[in-house]
Amino acid sequence: MLDTIYDRRSIRKYLDKPVDEKTIAEILKAGMYAPSAVNKQPWHFIVITEKTVMRDIKNLHPYAASLETAPVAIMVCGDTALEFAPNFYLTDCAAVTENILLAAKWLGLDTCWMGIYPWEKTINEFSDYFKLPDNIKPYSLIAVGYGAEKKERPERFDVSKIHVNKW
Numbered sequence: 001m002l003d004t005i006y007d008r009r010s011i012r013k014y015l016d017k018p019v020d021e022k023t024i025a026e027i028l029k030a031g032m033y034a035p036s037a038v039n040k041q042p043w044h045f046i047v048i049t050e051k052t053v054m055r056d057i058k059n060l061h062p063y064a065a066s067l068e069t070a071p072v073a074i075m076v077c078g079d080t081a082l083e084f085a086p087n088f089y090l091t092d093c094a095a096v097t098e099n100i101l102l103a104a105k106w107l108g109l110d111t112c113w114m115g116i117y118p119w120e121k122t123i124n125e126f127s128d129y130f131k132l133p134d135n136i137k138p139y140s141l142i143a144v145g146y147g148a149e150k151k152e153r154p155e156r157f158d159v160s161k162i163h164v165n166k167w
C-alpha cells in the first residue's frame with residue numbers, strides 16, 4: 001500500500017490502450033469511499049471517453065497536456081446542495097480525487113490530477129460546456145490510462161517539515 005503512495009506520479013503521456021469499464025467503476029467506487037464532512041458525500045463524477053469531448057475539454061484547460069493521449073478522464077464535481085457547510089465540498093472532493101489517484105495506481109494505471117478549482121474562468125467554462133446545474137461545481141479533472149512514461153520515485157521525506165508539540 002505505501003509503495004502505491006510513494007510511486008504514484010503525475011503521468012502526462014499514455015499508451016493507446018483502453019481502460020475497461022469495470023476498472024473505471026472500481027476506481028470511482030474507491031473515490032466514493034473517501035471521507036467527507038458529516039459523511040455528506042457531496043460529489044458527482046463525469047467520465048469522459050469520447051475523443052471529441054476530450055479534445056474540447058483539453059481546449060478549456062490551460063494545463064491539460066495529459067488529455068492529449070489519455071483514453072479516459074474523470075471530472076470530480078462538488079455538490080453545494082449536499083455539502084455540510086459552505087465550501088466543505090472542496091476538501092471532500094480533494095479526498096475523493098486522491099483516493100481515485102491511489103486506487104488507479106493500485107490497479108496498475110496512471111493518472112494526472114488537473115486542478116479546476118480555484119480557477120473561476122475554468123470553473124465557468126466547464127460548467128457551461130457540461131451544462132451543469134447551479135449546485136454542481138467542477139473541482140478536478142483526472143487523466144486516467146496506462147502510462148507511456150516512467151518516473152522515478154523522488155525523495156520527499158523532509159524532517160524539517162515536522163514539528164513536535166510546538167512550532
Ligand SMILES: Cc1cc2nc3c(=O)[nH]c(=O)nc-3n(C[C@H](O)[C@H](O)[C@H](O)COP(=O)(O)O)c2cc1C
Pocket residue numbers: 008009010011012063064065066112113114115
Ligand atoms: C491541486 C492540484 C492541481 C494540479 N493541476 C495540474 C494541472 O493543471 N496540470 C498538470 O499537468 N498537473 C497538475 N497537477 C499535478 C502536479 O503538477 C503534480 O502533482 C506535482 O508536480 C508533483 O508531481 P507528482 O504528482 O508526480 O508527485 C496538479 C496537482 C494538484 C494536487
